[in-house]
Amino acid sequence: MTAPPTTDRPLKPENLMGRTRLGDSEYRSVVRLLTWLGRVRAADLAHPRVRRWGVPAFYALGGIPALMRAADDSGPAFVLMLAVTVGYTVPLLWRRQRPVLVFAFLVVLSELCLFLAVDSGSSATQLVALLNLGRFGAPGQLAVGVVYNLGQTFVSIAFFNGLKESNQTASTPVLAFLAVVAILSMAALGLAGKLVNAYIEALQEHAVQLELERDQRARLAAAGERARVAREMHDILGHTLAVIVGLAGGAAGLAEAKPKRGADTLRIIAESGRGALAELRRLLAVIHDDEPGDTPLAPQPGLADLGALMKRVRSAGRAATLRLEGQLTGLPEGVQLAVYRIVQEALTNTLKHAAPDTTVEVTVTADAEAVHITVEDTGPRQTAGTDELGKGLVGMRERAALYGGQVAAGPNSRGGWTVRALLHLTSTAPDLMEKHPA
Structure with missing residues (x-):
């Protein structure tokens, strides 16, 4: 064994x-x-017409012996047999497109042949029609076809054996068994083909759905990236241009009275412009990272860059102070970037809308659960600036929302404007904005 x-x-x-x-x-x-x-x-698969025409031709060959016998009998018998052979084989050309119609036509033809006692070797085409009925028809139609074929088989065998005991041969049970096996086999093959077709169609639909989802994800990612780039460019250009406008106004008055101060102011303007260009080039280089460039990528701004930001605000003529408190070391880079951009946008609004002699105070406090940001100026506000301020608040709130936080802004008791923001460091951090109302 x-x-x-x-x-x-x-x-x-x-x-x-x-x-x-x-x-x-x-x-x-x-x-x-x-x-x-x-x-x-x-x-x-490469030559579908071969199968379409080959199957009818094969069954037509099976009717040749009956045609030869009919030719020996008489001319009308040959014409009748030829018509029966053509009727059994030609409809198979449409067996895939019209399976029910082809099967019904062969049923009528077979009943007519049974009535006329015409036995053609091509009558087995009903099995092909039954197979295609299973593949492309409804299950109920296939069941009707199977019942009909089984019944017709027994009737045909009994009819051609004369329905008399003396004429029955020993092969009648064998023929009946083989016919039943052939009918059931064709029905089973038709159902199997139907299942295979359904499975292939499902796979194709799934593939199309996956492509649509992939394209949709790509479009959403592109839209998100465009929104991120637009927000970054708004922050960079808005702040830098506000500083440049403020410095340019002061430089114009200092050019004659205090040339050295005017020259220093112009240098600060140039440095601010170069810094903004560097940030924009870095941002665009990230977008087109497949194109080589000579400019190295600078890191995203964080808490360490708040000092330089405050220096630019002071150079524009505003008295600005920065106070950092709490556990600021080790904050994630994304949180630091959000803090920097929120402070930058708030200071930009101060430069645009507050008086030149305003005082602005920035406080950033961090604990184990959240980061609190407060930007407060003494005003007074020279312009309402509702549209621009509204856009700036939207950007700040979007950044805070990334960390489950909030932003509140409004006038304060000192005649100026206060912006308070909260960024959560943990997903279960409580709502601390109630402790620090604007």
Whole structure:
């Protein structure tokens, strides 16, 4: 007795066959058969017309012996047999497009042949019609077709044996069994083909759905990236231009009275412009990271850059102070960037809308759960600036929302404007905005 295969050696056909092992010649025969079937399948897909015309032609060949016998009998018998053969085979050309109609036509033709006692060798085309009825028709239609074919088979066998005991042959049960097996096999093959077709269609629909979802994700990612770039450019350009406008106004008055101060102011304007250009080039380089560039990428601004930001505000003529408190070391880079941009936007609004002699105070406090930001100026506010301020608040709130936070802004008791923001460092952080109303 052959030992069962172990897990440390590959399973071979001879091991799975037990005592009946495949020899080299049988194994090569199986391989050749599978290879041939694969080639036939590929050829069928490459030349669909061959199968469409080949099946009717094959069954037409089966009617040649009946045609020869009819030709020996008489001319009308030959014409009748030829018409029956054509009627059984030609409709098969539309067996895929009109399976129910083709099957119904062959049913009528077979009943007519049974009534006229015409036996054609092409009558087996009903099995092909039954197969395609299973593949492309409804299950109920297939069930009706199977019942009809089984009933017609027994009626035909009984009819052509004369329905008399003396005329029945020993082969009648065998013929009936073979006919039943053929009918049920064709029905089963039709259902299997229907399931395969449905599975392939489902795979195709799934592939199309995946492509649509992929394209949608790509479009959403592109839209999100455009929104991020627009927000970054708004922050960079808005703040820098506000500083430049403020400095340019002062430089114009200092050019004649205090040339040295005017020159220093112009240098600050140039430095601010170069800084803004550097940030924009870095931002655009990230967008087009597939294009080589000579400018190295600078890191995103964070808490360490708040000092330089305050210096630019002071250079524009505002008295600005910065106070950092709490556990600020080790904050994530994303949180630091959000803090920087919120402070930058708040200071930009101060430069745009507050008086030149205003005083602005920036306080950033961090604990284990959240970061609190307060930007407060003494005003007075020279312009309402509702639209621009509204856009700035939207940007600040979007950044705070990324960390489950909030932003509140409004006038204060000192005649100026106060912006308070909260960024959560943990997902379960409580709402602390109530402790620090604007």
